Amino acid sequence: MKLQQRNWAATSPDYDVCQYVKDEIAYRVADKVYDLTKFNEVCLDLGCGGGHIAPNLIKENVGMLLQCDMSEGLVRRSHGAGDAEIPTLRVVADEELVPFRNSSIDLILTSLSAHWINDLPGWFNRCFQVLRPDGAIIGAMLAGDTLFELRxxxxLAEMERLGGVGAHVSPFVQPQDVGSLMNRAGFDMITLDTDDIEVREI
Structure with missing residues (x-):
């Protein structure tokens, strides 16, 4: 069902209209790359979607970019690296499986994809395995009280109209749980930030 939704989104004529939140969050993820002191020869954008992170990367930080998403439509329309000197390879594969060789990636970037992962502990384990010993992961996901007002x-509307409540919004992981899962997977020097972004009009 996730694949169907993404393929549908990729062909929607209104796709670009609502991407400003993804663009902003991807910019914040890419901005954290500047805090790293080492050059990242191979960078993986896991769950790249429309390629929101790539335009914010520069050749001084990244040697080669791999963009991976399960939706061929999204991968096809994804933006490449903003710096033309960064070779970009697009891979159509289920990002939940992290289908790359162990110890082959220097940096994993992921923006607004991880909250769709069904097996988050297994996913963090797999991410840790594909990273080189001095590798890092920088990501952003929806968590905590996201969409609280909508829920x-x-x-309230269902209680009033139908007398019962159904689940319409996926549950989100709590930020403190993310740190525990990453620690169990083997990551150290974990830093978690929480940001509130308020969208007033849709």
């Missing part, structure tokens, strides 16, 4: 509104 409450739907619950």
């Amino acid at each position: 409450c509104s739907l619950q």
Whole structure:
């Protein structure tokens, strides 16, 4: 079902209209790359979607970019690296499986994809395996009270109209749980930031 939704989104004529939130969050993820002191020969954009991270990368930080997403439509329309000197390879594969060789990646970037992962502990384990010993992962995901207002509104409306409540919004992981899962997978020097982005009009 996730694949069907992504393929549908890739062909929607209104696809670009609502991408400003993804662009902003991807910019924040890419900005963290500047905090790293080492050059990243192979960078993996896991769950690249429309390629929101890539335009913000520069050749001083990244040697080669791999963009991976399960949707061929999204991979096909994804933006390449903003710096033309960064070779970009697009891979159509299920990002939940992290289908890359062990110890082959210097840096994993992921923006607004990880909250769709069904087996988050297994996913973090796999990410740790594909990273080289001094590798890093930088990502952003929806978590905690995301869409709290929408959930409450739907619950109140259903209680009033139908007398019961259904689940319309996927549950989100708590930020503190993400740190525990990463630690169990083998990551150290874990830093977690939480940001609130308020969208007033849709």
